[in-house]
Amino acid sequence: MTEVSTTRPARRNAQSASRADAGQAAVSAVRAFNVVVSRVERVSSNFRRITFGGACLTDFGVQGSTLDLRIKVMIPPAGGECADLGALMDGSGSGWYQQWLSLDASERGDMRTYTVRDSRCDQPTPELDVDFVMHFDSDGKGGPASQWAASAEPGDRVWLIGPNIHAATCSTAGAYGGIEWRPGLAQNVLLAGDETAVPAISAILESLPADISGHAFLEVPDGSDCQDIQTRSNVGISWLVRGGRPHGELLDAAVRQAVRVPGWVSLAAPFRVSLGSDTPSGQALAAAARAGGPERAAGPEPEDIDIDKTILWETPQLLDAAALDGSLNPDKPSGALPFYAWIAGEAAVVRGLRRYLVRDVGIDRKQVAFMGYWRQGKAEG
Ligand SMILES: Cc1cc2nc3c(=O)[nH]c(=O)nc-3n(C[C@H](O)[C@H](O)[C@H](O)COP(=O)(O)OP(=O)(O)OC[C@H]3O[C@@H](n4cnc5c(N)ncnc54)[C@H](O)[C@@H]3O)c2cc1C
Incomplete structure (x- = not known):
């Protein structure tokens, strides 16, 4: 990169x-x-x-x-x-x-x-x-x-x-490699990230027009890290305060609760997550995560990515390029789809959400940008 x-x-x-x-x-x-x-x-x-x-x-x-x-x-x-x-x-x-x-x-x-x-x-x-x-x-x-x-x-x-x-x-x-947010015609969006993605999600939300709806989940270490983000859009914003929980647990649970099986296209009605680190809503989210996903896969198993050896970076534009060079079957062009998701943070957490959204829910990979922003226990570079 x-x-x-x-x-x-x-x-x-x-x-x-x-x-x-x-x-x-x-x-x-x-x-x-x-x-x-x-x-x-x-x-x-x-x-x-x-x-x-x-x-x-x-x-x-x-x-x-x-x-x-x-x-x-x-x-x-x-x-x-x-x-x-x-x-x-x-x-x-x-x-x-x-x-x-x-x-x-x-x-x-x-x-x-x-x-x-x-x-x-x-x-x-x-x-x-x-x-x-x-x-x-x-x-x-x-x-x-x-x-x-x-x-x-x-x-x-x-x-x-x-x-x-x-x-x-x-x-x-579109000429740059440095901007991944490309929702195309999608009017229903999901943004999910940990603290390293807060600057990106904040800047994206500030730019969105009023006709975009959906939800943004931001997991942060501490209640004081929740910031005031201005947006003209109808994207609901939930701050998930990690406290002493494992990294990504609340983020994973929140995405699973918002993007359910079946009926994933319209995100679940925005729900408020209390800012306290040990709140009932936080516990409910964690319980939802432990309950696991559906029994049958709705989509293909995405190929595994060894996040110790490679960067987890899969975006609709990369997949479009792969389709163009023949290494991926072209189906729908990415920008024409009604739903778009942007997910960034610790690579193992992002990988788990990738599997959930692609395999369990059946969302087309060309509708989601999955980005490992950092790896637990590994320095960048
Ligand atoms: C496209 C992109 C945009 C990014 N934007 C931002 C941004 O705006 N703000 C921001 O703060 N970060 C951002 N990051 C993440 C940032 O690049 C990494 O966190 C980076 O590893 C930090 O470098 P470092 O020198 O502090 O730690 P490194 O030397 O890379 O890592 C040292 C140790 O710290 C751990 N570590 C690294 N980051 C974290 C973390 N956040 N929490 C806990 N442990 C960590 C590593 O696993 C490693 O064990 C972004 C990453 C990408 C790919």
């Missing part, structure tokens, strides 16, 4: 279109941005928002809303600075990644994937926000990205790799 891209909220379309039009030459769709931390905000117990600024961000972006746009954050090596990614990308074209990998560890740092929570790159002071989950083990040790974000201060510098607004190929969101 070294490709990246974004879009800008609808209200800024005219501005971003003119920024894009200004440079329609054949330039790389992806570039490196040397940015400075301009603000740090504690959003909640487990989220830290880092605002990045810098004149170079004038060139960052895509058209339309940013949705679930992913970028790479190059985490500097401890006590040092990252290599000059700008020079590496300018000099080596698409071979920059191999060149970066070949650098000495003391210079290379770590590359991690994050979502653009909000982008204001068309403003006189261009900025973008990234919400970092603060995850630490019982010894207080986190991965390089969470460690870096926990101690980041205004003035710190990092490299981001993201979409170049001037690239000719950036004229539609």
Whole structure:
């Protein structure tokens, strides 16, 4: 997933279109941005928002809303600075990644994937926000990205790799590899994710028009992590507070309760999940999960994915591409279906939901984007 891209909220379309039009030459769709931390905000117990600024961000972006746009954050090596990614990308074209990998560890740092929570790159002071989950083990040790974000201060510098607004190929969101939210004509949607997907789900919900309905489930560690998300859509929003439960238990149960067998096309009426970590609704959800699925499979068994060896990343657009090259039978084109689901989070949890939705409920895989955002016990990379 070294490709990246974004879009800008609808209200800024005219501005971003003119920024894009200004440079329609054949330039790389992806570039490196040397940015400075301009603000740090504690959003909640487990989220830290880092605002990045810098004149170079004038060139960052895509058209339309940013949705679930992913970028790479190059985490500097401890006590040092990252290599000059700008020079590496300018000099080596698409071979920059191999060149970066070949650098000495003391210079290379770590590359991690994050979502653009909000982008204001068309403003006189261009900025973008990234919400970092603060995850630490019982010894207080986190991965390089969470460690870096926990101690980041205004003035710190990092490299981001993201979409170049001037690239000719950036004229539609469909040209990017960095945005997966593609509901097509679907008006009934399901969004489900853990805390790492909260920035993406929030940005998607903020962009949805009023004629979209459905439900969004967000599992977070703590009651204080539930955020106020504005949406014009009729998508109900349920925050699932994990407390001491296993990761994904509540998310899995909530999706199973909302997308039932039979009659999955219309999601169950939105239900409120209390914010307390040990509430009756939480217990009811967990009990529903333990009750298991239907006895007979309604759809094909999806091929197993070894999440220890490979990234779980299955999206309608990838399946469309597979159909085009003959490795998958083309049936209905993905964008023409009435229901669309977007599921991201810990890979084993996403894999379980994939099996439930595809095999037990019988939902066409071309209606669901399944994305393992991280793997328990495995560092990214
Ligand atoms: C497309 C995409 C978008 C993403 N957007 C965001 C985002 O906006 N905000 C965000 O915070 N994350 C996001 N993530 C997830 C993030 O990339 C991973 O959590 C990443 O592993 C964090 O890097 P790290 O250096 O902190 O930990 P790593 O060095 O990768 O991992 C170290 C250890 O921490 C564990 N770990 C990693 N993440 C978590 C976690 N969240 N909770 C508990 N344990 C964890 C790993 O299993 C490993 O054992 C996104 C991932 C993808 C693929």
